[in-house]
Amino acid sequence: MRIDPFGDVAVKIELGTAITRDTHEKVMALHSALHHQKDLPIIEIVPSYTVLTVYYNPLELTFLELKEKLLQIYEETSFMNDSRNKTIVHLPVCYGGEAGPDLEELATYVGVDVSEVIQLHADQDYLVYMIGFLPGFPYLGGLDKRLSKPRRSTPRNDVPAGSVGIAGAQTGVYSVASPGGWNIIGRTPIPLVDRRRGEPFLLKAGEYVRFYEVDLAEFKVIQDQVERDVYEVRKGVERFETY
The missing domain is CATH 3.30.1360.40 (Gyrase A; domain 2)
Incomplete structure (x- = not known):
């Protein structure tokens, strides 16, 4: 230390x-x-x-x-890695299409089908290591090594808020619209920053994110519920054993 x-x-x-x-x-x-x-x-x-x-x-x-x-x-301070409860935030993601313009390119790069990329990405619980780069932007650890891909050689001028991306061995979610060079594979309709909430930032360091796939129709339904402020984010506590 x-x-x-x-x-x-x-x-x-x-x-x-x-x-x-x-x-x-x-x-x-x-x-x-x-x-x-x-x-x-x-x-x-x-x-x-x-x-x-x-x-x-x-x-x-x-x-x-x-x-x-x-x-x-x-x-x-005790630094024992004993069993403890972890907070899991569930985020729906619409993969591919306009929401994930780099999904097919990433699948080709890593040598698997698009469906397998989605399965591998949604089959992890991601630790929020830190918040940075943008207000509320989570740097998530735990990405399957098979999905690792360098940043885009030419960044985009405008990446929509909610875009889910991969850069190197990390995945993350753009909390606000911004230029960026991450490989965008999908988008969540859940705002990571919302001033209507008592705590405007959805995620904190030390929490976990669990993605799950939704189709475009469900994405739009959730998006509408969010806009009307009637959607409740799934956020619960689960017990993790020592790793």
Whole structure:
């Protein structure tokens, strides 16, 4: 574990160098421990793949004082990978066609049928490692290695919100419309950012995403329900065993 200053109002706590679930478990365990520290002048805690960034008020605590307290909290934090409950967010996806313009090209690239690409993609529970790039954009781990494909050589100028893409060994969902170079294989009608919700961001680091296929007709039905604010996202807790 390494603690370094990050500008004059934050510190970076590095808990590993490889992107693994074990390392991310440590990141989230320490995130939880710090979240309950009410006596520290912490403003915000931002988890990522291997690093926890802690923003604090330097007028109340120096870097060295904060570092000493963080080391103590680290020593007192349990990083045991025992069985625990995990939050699963279910996202419907319409694969291919206008919703997934790169699906057939990806299938050809990896050497399997389109139907198998869909099955492989929807047959995983994806860990939300971090939120970044765009507001609410989840970087998801757990993609089947057989679906790995580099980013497009020429990015698109406009990728619609909800687009589900693959880039390298990762999959993700465009939370808002944006330029982008990921291989787009489908789209979800569920907004990842919605200001009508009490918590506008649908996903958080440490949660899991489970995709399931819907056809275009069902996509439009869900989209209409979302627009009328009557659709309820499936979000539940399941028990995961130690991995």
